[in-house]
Amino acid sequence: MARSQLQHPLWVMGKPYYDLKSYYLNNFSDRVYKVQIDAGFTCPNRDGSRGSNGCSYCDGRGSQLRQKGTLPSVTEQLEWGKKLYKRLRKATKFVAYFQTFTNTYGKLEDLRKLYEEALAVEDVIGLSIGTRPDAMSPEIVTMLDEFSRKYDVWIEYGLQSMHPESLEKIGRGHTLEEFNLAVDMLSSSSIKLCVHAIVGLPWESREMIWQTAEFIARLPVDGVKIHSLLLLDGTPLHDEYKNRPFSLLSRAEYVEYIAGFLERLPPEVVVQRLTAEGYRDIFIAPDWARNKLQVLQHLDLYQKEHNSYQGKLYCPGAHFIA
Numbered sequence: 001m002a003r004s005q006l007q008h009p010l011w012v013m014g015k016p017y018y019d020l021k022s023y024y025l026n027n028f029s030d031r032v033y034k035v036q037i038d039a040g041f042t043c044p045n046r047d048g049s050r051g052s053n054g055c056s057y058c059d060g061r062g063s064q065l066r067q068k069g070t071l072p073s074v075t076e077q078l079e080w081g082k083k084l085y086k087r088l089r090k091a092t093k094f095v096a097y098f099q100t101f102t103n104t105y106g107k108l109e110d111l112r113k114l115y116e117e118a119l120a121v122e123d124v125i126g127l128s129i130g131t132r133p134d135a136m137s138p139e140i141v142t143m144l145d146e147f148s149r150k151y152d153v154w155i156e157y158g159l160q161s162m163h164p165e166s167l168e169k170i171g172r173g174h175t176l177e178e179f180n181l182a183v184d185m186l187s188s189s190s191i192k193l194c195v196h197a198i199v200g201l202p203w204e205s206r207e208m209i210w211q212t213a214e215f216i217a218r219l220p221v222d223g224v225k226i227h228s229l230l231l232l233d234g235t236p237l238h239d240e241y242k243n244r245p246f247s248l249l250s251r252a253e254y255v256e257y258i259a260g261f262l263e264r265l266p267p268e269v270v271v272q273r274l275t276a277e278g279y280r281d282i283f284i285a286p287d288w289a290r291n292k293l294q295v296l297q298h299l300d301l302y303q304k305e306h307n308s309y310q311g312k313l314y315c316p317g318a319h320f321i322a
């Protein structure tokens, strides 16, 4: 029997998927916001240890704060973010989101200092740490696992696609096997795992995109972030496009693909993002991606019309065949 869109008790915001606001309300009964932090990291895919050019879609500039000059401390960045979200969103609790570049790419003792500094700020209830699979180690896992006994601790791994040829083409500089190893490293910890995926790589069919969703659904995953492929000025991908233009998704295609992506995920996986945003000064295409609200409204309509909801096609017992 088909399930109704709104039946799942975790989806308290009434969306046909488990959005981040619902997750925070369920777990903290509070308005929680993630405050972005640029802690000055670089990336092994840029500093020469894995690669020098970065992923083909990455602009490599870092945060706007970094572009302005010397970075403020983690505490200062958190205090500014807190003030902003308290005013604009009536937020009461905060997560320190180490976002820029590879946020576990450093010496263990330096990482500990940065994370502890963040956790010492009043009303910070957790960490969310964006990183690459090749920049994780058992020592870092042990340290973060300690924090996770008291705080809400997430690791966000960039995967983007489960297809090795796609990882190669976008120049990720790590393999699917390395990703799997990095996921295994977290398996006996209480750290929560969020995986990033890109929808819209020009050579990927809808079936390939949904295979990535099915792959993620088989992992011990707690969250996903889905990004639309953006063409940004100055990136290798934009250079490729200028030399040989390729087709980009329309908004209708993107909406259909992400709805299908959500249908293949377990209903308890937190959907932390459904479209990329920002980059206004270097944004080239696709034009529709400039307006996040319209993308979300289009998704809402599509899901209603098609009775589409997270988990509709999720089959826990099925084995994924690569």
Ligand code: SF4
Residues within 6 Å of the ligand: 043, 044, 045, 046, 053, 054, 055, 058, 059, 060, 100, 101, 102, 132, 158, 172
């Ligand atoms: S891993 Fe992240 S920061 Fe590094 S090049 Fe790729 S997208 Fe950019």
